[in-house]
Every structure is written in structure tokens, then in C-alpha cells.
Amino acid sequence: MSQDYKIVHGCIRVLDLEKSIEFYEDALNFEVARRSDYPEDEFTLVFLKGPDSDFEIELTYNYDREEPYEIGDGFSHFAVVVDDIEEAHQEHKESGYEVTDIYTVGDEADGGLYFISDPDGYEVEIIQK
Structure with a gap:
């Protein structure tokens, strides 16, 4: 290329x-x-x-458009990084947003990640920087 x-x-x-x-x-x-x-x-x-x-x-x-869009099973999510995942998670929960628990994947022992849903149901992954 x-x-x-x-x-x-x-x-x-x-x-x-x-x-x-x-x-x-x-x-x-x-x-x-x-x-x-x-x-x-x-x-x-x-x-x-x-x-x-x-x-x-x-x-x-x-x-x-009057009906919500069907997100489908092909699109997964956007991802953003934050300096303090615990603080971000707490702020999102306190604001009433739909969030998952913080978790890690595989051998990733530090930081973790969680997902927050936007008003249309699209997910945003929040990752510890």
C-alpha cells in the first residue's frame, strides 16, 4: 500500500x-x-x-425517523480511555447512566474496563489508561 x-x-x-x-x-x-x-x-x-x-x-x-434504530449484531462499540476508571465509573453510576461493572479480560490485572450505553443503546467502552 x-x-x-x-x-x-x-x-x-x-x-x-x-x-x-x-x-x-x-x-x-x-x-x-x-x-x-x-x-x-x-x-x-x-x-x-x-x-x-x-x-x-x-x-x-x-x-x-420515529422508531429507534436496530443496532444489529455487527457493530460492537466505541472505546475511550480515562486516567481513573474507578472515579469515572462512580460518576457515571451517580449520573444514572446504564453501566456495567468494572472487569478485566484475560491476564489484564490492572485497570480494567466497563461499558456505558448512550440513549440509543450504543455502547462505549471505558478503559483504564
């Missing part, structure tokens, strides 16, 4: 745009990087970016 490929964003479709933006801002400290409204095509795109990262999550909001 002669080109360098860099992943820049992942896209998910959401039912309630403002609720989704609030989740990613409040739960994960992401910020809206840009927003594009396409009223003639009846959709809006919002790109959210985490601190110290170039990767963005693209939220696609289709104006006429």
Missing part, C-alpha cells in the same frame, strides 16, 4: 439528536466539532470530538 490511512470518524444514527449530544458532552466530555443541517434532504450531521483526539463520532439524525 502506498497510502497512509488514518481513521477519522465513526457514524451512528440517533433518534433524539439533542439527547445524544447531551450524553456525549456530559458523560464523556466530548464537544461538538461541527454541525451540518440539510433540511432539503431532511437530516443533520453532528461531529463530536473527545479531548486530545482527532477521532470523531458522527451523529446522523434523520428528521422523519
Whole structure:
């Protein structure tokens, strides 16, 4: 391969745009990087970016959608790292977000991970840095 490929964003479709933006801002400290409204095509795109990262999550909001999207069994999750997983886990639980317990996989004895669900049921993996 002669080109360098860099992943820049992942896209998910959401039912309630403002609720989704609030989740990613409040739960994960992401910020809206840009927003594009396409009223003639009846959709809006919002790109959210985490601190110290170039990767963005693209939220696609289709104006006429009334039913939740079926996430399916092919997509799994996004992942973010934190400095203090215990503190992050406690904050998410106290905020009323749906979270799993902290656990480790295989021989990973330090740190651990857990999952938090966004308003549409997409999972975000929280990993100890």
C-alpha cells in the first residue's frame, strides 16, 4: 500500500439528536466539532470530538425517523480511555447512566474496563489508561 490511512470518524444514527449530544458532552466530555443541517434532504450531521483526539463520532439524525434504530449484531462499540476508571465509573453510576461493572479480560490485572450505553443503546467502552 502506498497510502497512509488514518481513521477519522465513526457514524451512528440517533433518534433524539439533542439527547445524544447531551450524553456525549456530559458523560464523556466530548464537544461538538461541527454541525451540518440539510433540511432539503431532511437530516443533520453532528461531529463530536473527545479531548486530545482527532477521532470523531458522527451523529446522523434523520428528521422523519420515529422508531429507534436496530443496532444489529455487527457493530460492537466505541472505546475511550480515562486516567481513573474507578472515579469515572462512580460518576457515571451517580449520573444514572446504564453501566456495567468494572472487569478485566484475560491476564489484564490492572485497570480494567466497563461499558456505558448512550440513549440509543450504543455502547462505549471505558478503559483504564
